[in-house]
Amino acid sequence: MSSDSVVTHVVAALAVVITTSSALGAAARRLGQPPVVGQLFAGIALGPSLLGLVPGRVYETLFPAEIQPILTSFAQVALVLFLFAVGYELDLGLLRGQRAVAAVSLGGFVIPMAMGAGLVMLLPEAFVAVNGGRPVDATFTLYMAVALSITAVPVLASIIKDQGLGGTVPGTVAMASAGVIDALSWPVLAVVLVGGAHGSLRDWGVKAALLAVYVLVMLFAVRPLLAWWKGRAGARVSYQVPVAVSVALASAWATNALGLHVIFGALLAGVVMPRRPDGTPDGSLLRPLQDAGGLLLPVFFAVSGMAVALDGLHGSDLLLLVVICAAAVVSKVASGTLAARGVRIPWRDSLLIGVLLNTRGLTELIVLNVGLATGVIGPRLYALLVVMALLTTAAAGPLIRLLRRPPKGRPASTGTPPETLPGQGPDAGPVPAAGAEAAPAP
Numbered sequence: 001m002s003s004d005s006v007v008t009h010v011v012a013a014l015a016v017v018i019t020t021s022s023a024l025g026a027a028a029r030r031l032g033q034p035p036v037v038g039q040l041f042a043g044i045a046l047g048p049s050l051l052g053l054v055p056g057r058v059y060e061t062l063f064p065a066e067i068q069p070i071l072t073s074f075a076q077v078a079l080v081l082f083l084f085a086v087g088y089e090l091d092l093g094l095l096r097g098q099r100a101v102a103a104v105s106l107g108g109f110v111i112p113m114a115m116g117a118g119l120v121m122l123l124p125e126a127f128v129a130v131n132g133g134r135p136v137d138a139t140f141t142l143y144m145a146v147a148l149s150i151t152a153v154p155v156l157a158s159i160i161k162d163q164g165l166g167g168t169v170p171g172t173v174a175m176a177s178a179g180v181i182d183a184l185s186w187p188v189l190a191v192v193l194v195g196g197a198h199g200s201l202r203d204w205g206v207k208a209a210l211l212a213v214y215v216l217v218m219l220f221a222v223r224p225l226l227a228w229w230k231g232r233a234g235a236r237v238s239y240q241v242p243v244a245v246s247v248a249l250a251s252a253w254a255t256n257a258l259g260l261h262v263i264f265g266a267l268l269a270g271v272v273m274p275r276r277p278d279g280t281p282d283g284s285l286l287r288p289l290q291d292a293g294g295l296l297l298p299v300f301f302a303v304s305g306m307a308v309a310l311d312g313l314h315g316s317d318l319l320l321l322v323v324i325c326a327a328a329v330v331s332k333v334a335s336g337t338l339a340a341r342g343v344r345i346p347w348r349d350s351l352l353i354g355v356l357l358n359t360r361g362l363t364e365l366i367v368l369n370v371g372l373a374t375g376v377i378g379p380r381l382y383a384l385l386v387v388m389a390l391l392t393t394a395a396a397g398p399l400i401r402l403l404r405r406p407p408k409g410r411p412a413s414t415g416t417p418p419e420t421l422p423g424q425g426p427d428a429g430p431v432p433a434a435g436a437e438a439a440p441a442p
Contacts, residue, residue, distance in 0.1 A: 001066045009067045014074070014299065016062060020046060021298030032397045034158045036361045039298060040390055043305020063306070075303040077249075078296030079366060080266040084248040085289045086153065087270020088281050090183050100173050100343045105180035107339030108332060108357045109149050113188075115331035116148035117141050119323070126320050132378035143192045143376050146185055147367055147385060148328050151178040155361030155393060163400050165356075170349045173340065174356035182363060186267055189367060193260050193374055211258050215268065218251065223272040230274050241288050244273060261370045297362075304365050307372060308383045321384045328392055332358040348403060355399045364389040 001009075021042045028038030045051060052059040063071070120127055124136040127144075134140065156178050165171030194208055226247070230240065248269040255265035276282055336354030341347060368385050371377040377385070 001064065006066055006070070009062075009064055010070050013063055013067060013071060017042075017046065017071075017302040018295075018298050021301055029162075032162075032401070033394055034155050034162070034359075034361065034397070036152075036155050036158075036301075037390060037394050039301045040305060040361075040365065040386070042298070043301040043303070044308050044310070044386075045305070046302055047306035047308060049308055049310040071299055072303055074296055075300040076252075076262055078293055078300045079263055080248050080252045081245070081289050081293035082297060082362075083263050083266040083366070084244070084270040084273075085286055085293060086182075087267040088273050088275075088286060088289075090179065090267075090271060100340065100345065101176045101180065103339045103343050104173055104177040104336055104353060104357070105184075107335040107342075108151065108177055109181045109184050111335035112149040112328070112331040113145040115327050116145035119148075119327050120144050123320070123323070126316075127381070130314075130317055130320055130378075130384065131381045134375075134378060139192055140376060142188065143371055146189050146192065147364070147371070148324075148331060149181065149185055150360055150364045150367055151181050151332070151357050152359050152361035152363040152393070153178045153182055155363075156356060156359045159356065159359060159396055159400070163397070163404070165352075165400075168349075169345060170352040170356060173345070174336070174353045177336070177353075178357060178359075181357070185367075186264065189370065190260055190264055192376070193370070207259050211255075211260070214254060214258065218268055218272045222247070223274065226272065227274040240282070240285050244269075244285055244289065247273070261373065263366060263370065300369075301365075304369055304386065307369075307379065308386050309379050310383060312380055313383060314380075317380060317384060321387060324384060325388050325391055328360075328388055329358055329395070332392075352400065352403050355396060355403065358392050359396045360389045361393040 021039045024038035024042040024045075025035035026038070028041075029035050046059075046063070048059055051062070120136055120141045127136050127140070128134070131140070153175070156175060160166055160171040160175060163171075190211075194211065226243075229243070248266050251265035251269035252262035253265065255268070256262045273285075333351070333354035336357040337350045340350035340353045345353070365386065368377070368382055368389070372379070372382045
């Protein structure tokens, strides 16, 4: 295929992907679902599982093998921009004086992690069979633990807004806790990838040491340099976005060269980017990155969906899918509910927090793509986990509406204002409103 033909196919493929993703995302929203559900289904529909079944080699014509690496590159750039924004917004200071957020974050992280690891240890033969014979070792067990612990912050922000939960106790606690849970999950995933690297113990030690040095350089050299550059006299806002993108891409390249995924470099670049004097992200820098990442994210959904081979699943895989979904739902809902109830949040609000934490969506897809790209999981298990992410995210809306349905004779509950949040320390001040400064749902 000539270079002109490759360009033609890429342009056509991008047009199809963005149009289909936008249309199905809008349809999902009209059905009361977050757009990510429709966008992910668009990716699966454009892949070999559905479009590949259409006669006339339509799938091969639209997405020939020659353009697959280019689409994957677009998807990785989208992830870098998106996760840079996520890292820029991370604020673990939410834990200070907020016992409710701390309790729900800890419960919503540890219990699903334990459930995921326990599931692997309980059914090792089933996971070996569905994962193409790959060994059920410590790396795989810890990876599955992370996969069940994820909560998707941007999708959760969209659900909270759509369901009218902004500024209520369930929405506020769930949103803050989800941010903390994901902040805890990324380092664990990094340990999984470093620990699962091939080579001797000495090679592993060298790689871990290099990674530690890189983190220190980013925190104590790059961050002060960026702060000086951003705060110097005559600094122009128009130059900040190109510099931020350059730092994010360079950091992503560095972590990829160290044997990790590009997502870790993008997150770290966002964390070290200087904020405003009051500690909040700079909106003039954040919004363009969110807009650019959101425009390219449909390509990520398409690439993710094309890797889902539903026709390759076996009948026995469906039983394992049911078990995985049950473990994912029970661990998240139960941990969030019990932790919230433990700090004296009313039962209905506590259950609502647990349901909100069960939203996985985009962040789960990122974790699954990392696992597939690094060989920790194979195509069959990847397909099962993608379906699990889709089902748990789609279940959030109906469950929330069910929980918010008032008893007969009572008006619908709008939730408790966050200023009266149980477990809040005397010097803490209110938890930020749900969805504030949150990345928009793709």
